[in-house]
Amino acid sequence: MTRKPIIQVRELSVGYGDAVILDHISFDVYEGEVFIILGGSGCGKSTLLKAMIGLIPPFSGQIILDGDHLSNRDEADLQKLLRKIGVLYQGAALFGSMTIAENVALPIEEYTSLPRELVRAMVRMKLGLVNLQGYENHLPSELSGGMKKRAGLARAMALNPKILFFDEPSAGLDPITSAELDDLILHLNRSLGTTMVIVTHELESIFAVAQRVIMLDKPTKGIIAEGDPRYLRDHSQNAFVRQFFNRRAVQEDPDAAGKDIR
């Protein structure tokens, strides 16, 4: 298979206010792969994700999504670009005043000219895909955490975007539910060929779904490892990376990289 990059991040620096969180990082995400961004708490995983979907403007650097520059802030271009992505937020971010069906229908009604019955049928199909049949008329507050995430996923892929972003998909879920979500991610990746970019630090999820990972590091504000997680676990040159993948506490070794990570 030819490896064509769908996301290119070049010399990206992001942060809040005066604080730089990530400094000049570059990486590619290839079409159709499951790509995981990981790292200890507070290293800027979610910040990087937010920069990649255009929610926070970078200090410097470029993000190219499927050939289009994200910093190109022309309204029409931005619309076109945002159509290519879907995002599952950490708390699912369903609109509380709308039912599940209305949430999923919102982008479909806005961007397709399907008649109302077909929109409804489409919503039912999307909810079927995430095993939520029969919950069309529930409000988000009436669903459990895992169900909300699945409904959020149904909404994120309502228009079959090329790239799906996940912000900590397994946060706050029990192991079974989060394993089910992992299966769903793999299933969608295989059947639709959707590129998945996932921010997480759940080791089980990483080994279950990731084809390639990058690992961010707080002290150096950069990427300390990139590649197959199974290979990194056993062969990484960096002690901190091996500790992370083997789930060990950081030893009191003054030379150990990533000593400051709490």
Next chain:
Amino acid sequence: MTLRIRGRMDASSAGPMIQQISARLKEYVISSLTIDIEHVDYLDDYGTLVLNELRKMIPHERASFQIIHASDKIQELLSVLNFDSLSTQPPIQKKGLRGVIIRIGEETLQRISDLKYVISFIGSVILSLIQVCSNPRSLRRSDTLLYMQRVGVEGFPIVALISFLMGLIMAFMSSVQLQQFGANIYVASLVGLAMTRELGPIITAIIVAGRSGSAFAAEIGTMKISEEVDALFTMGFNPVLFLAVPKLIAAVIMVPILTLFSDLFAMVGGLIVGVFMLDLTTNSYIAQTIKTLSLFDVFWGVFKSAVFATLITLIGCLKGFQATGGAAAVGQATTSAVVSSIFMIILSDSVFSVILRYWG
């Protein structure tokens, strides 16, 4: 000297134990202290704190301090808590206050960035309104109707009641003075003119600020902190067009209507005082009201109330969009939306008075 401790050394016994022991120990000059904890059944970090306090009571460092007969469990706990180096740790220092100049500078920069945000927010509201005018389908009609109901229909009873009572009070208070001159009939003029020109718009605006301005800020603020606003953005919706414009249009339509009702109900209140206390006839009261009021007065009040509605909605939505952090931020946004709205209502009303004075 050897100190034998029995029983439990936990959170509930730590306080009394320190007090009692330190009171007793003051009576002696201590050269060495040995603490026997053989009969301590339970010791946790509170107990460790007591031991550390005892160690501090030894006057100088050369005096020996030791703990004997500690069980394995207790020894492990003491080593986890770094008991040996506990007393040498520096106390936690409070963050010192930064210099006055730095704080003034930071605050100024914060104000400037807030101002920039306000300007860009107003700009994007105007752009969204232009978009709605050129493409009316982009307005969320069902939301607009919903907010019209929330602001107008549901706000009607309280506006009517308060205005009625205001009319009653005004008529009653002024009648005491006007009666002395036999000028009872001017109660009608006073109530009618004061309400349509000034009080009707202001009372209505303040009630709407409290009911709906706060609701707008809380709603958008909650959506902001639960990432729903971000979700709107990444789904390709314009959050301002989606959330603020329906509220703005609903308020600008409904608040002037509420104001007219407010004027009307205040006049009814005045009428009741006039008829039952001042021996005016209903007809003469109504005739005097009509004689006093010009159409301009009514329109001026309605125009002002439309401006107030714009201010309330813009401030409410702005404060909501500015919320970051957690639940407390939503509370702050709500409070500050109401306070700022009321301030801006009064301020703009004074500006209007000045304009009218030199224009009319």
